[in-house]
Amino acid sequence: MLRFPSNDSPNDSLDAEARQDAQLMAAVAKGNRKALAELYQRRAPVIYSLLTRMLGNKTEAQDAMQETFLAIWKRAHAFDPVRSSPLSWMVMIARGKAIDLLRSRSRRAARHASYEQEIASLELQVASQKIAEPDDLASACASALHNLPDEQSQALQLAFFRGWSHQEIAGAVNEPLGTIKARIRRGLLAMRRALKDYHA
């Protein structure tokens, strides 16, 4: 089961899973390939699932995952456990790779029609996952996302999974930019709270 550290006191809050990730990360930073292999065993499913969802293409997802783990290998020395949890650090790297690919496709346009299409695909994916994983942390996160107001959930997912800019979202839904910014920020913090509640 995946677990996150709580965040109130970063130095004391690493739970066993995150501590183990951090230890592996430290070993990777020293050039230990076995540690990277173990990190892969532990976290590749999350990374690959994220990349598949973002890119919608298994081949591209696999390429991006490869780039992600190479980046982890190269940049592990820069990982600071006080500043980030290992998993969120890895997720941010993976997302960065996927966003680069999405942007290079140049197929996205902030038109209302594509907005509707994107929303439809995102909602379908969340719904299918709720059925597949009823009791674990992933399900708690999916539930937290589902419980957000629709407009907030949609803005958050478009920004995170599809790489839409805040301006693009504001234009697509005809809302002020400040409103979209606040929705996304509060949405991320709500997701963070869901993690905290799960561990409480």
Added chain:
Amino acid sequence: MPDHNLIEDDAALYVLGGLSTSERLEFEARLAESEQLRALVRDLEEGSAALALTAPPRRPPSGAWRQIEKSLSKENRPAHAARSLWIGLFRNGWAAAAACFVGWLLYALFFNHQLHPDSAAPSNVASQSGSAPGLPIPRPDDPAPSDRPEQTVNAVAVDGPALDSQMRQDIQLRHEIIELQSRLTNLSHSLAEDDAMLSESNRFKISVLDPAPVPDEGSNTPSPELQRAIFAALARQLGWQPASDSNSPVQFVDLRPTNNASIQQSPPPSDVANDTPATQSNPVTATNNLAIPSLATKDGVILAIGPSAAPVGSQVSVTIPNDQGPDTTIPFSIGDYPTVITVPDGSVITVMPSGFTVSNFIQYVATNHP
């Protein structure tokens, strides 16, 4: 507090990679100053990770790790064979540019440190995209300056224009450092792409095996005769020169795990020896020059060694790795003219210059990885 809200919104944009380069640099400067802001960014990143967990679970393809391992093998290179000078035109250009950036970065860091010996030193490396983590963060024991603009103004009012000027300089230098780090990251990506391109099987890579740079001894580049020898090897490899050319001033030896070859020094053809001034005109100065050129091919490494790399009579042993049994070690001594040896990837070449003790041996690892 509208300004505070804007910072929070910027934090979310920063985490999602939505800030422009200048906005990101400005935000990172503020981030380095504010513990509160760092905590917010951490929360937002974990919120992002929670969002990532909502993705429908997928099992990675079975061959994915093997692909990563394969790429890692290309990435890795032994530390003592680290100095790799690409003689190709663009490669040298990138290397020079990288050296310039590193120089600027060091200068900026040094200058910043002189201005603020107690100020926070960036402990992390800025990422090239705003969406990825890795920012300059002050040490935990550093005083935490305020991130509120109005408090900054108050502080300036108390300490006067000198402090104001110093703080501006400090922020500007931080920006410059972050910008340089970002450019350096981009440059290293370009280098990685070059490496990937050069690792294609139909390309040759010429590099310099150098155990360690020696300070105060100037440039440690291979001698002209060794460079000529490696180009002769390249010509031979490309088929421009016959494999058995009795007039070649270079002895070619192919060492493989299975052929048990040995190296026997034989004198060069007399007419050629007279035309190769390098070994005769300058045999002494070369004793300090231990850099040897190498040519990486698809299935091995070709390296040139001769009296300009170590004195005549120096002992050399080539250890060829063997996964199936014990390693093969082939000894020889350096003769009067260059020897070009072809060895499998991963071979270790140990040079014991004459007059040196055994503990002063020099090792090179021949690798065809970029």
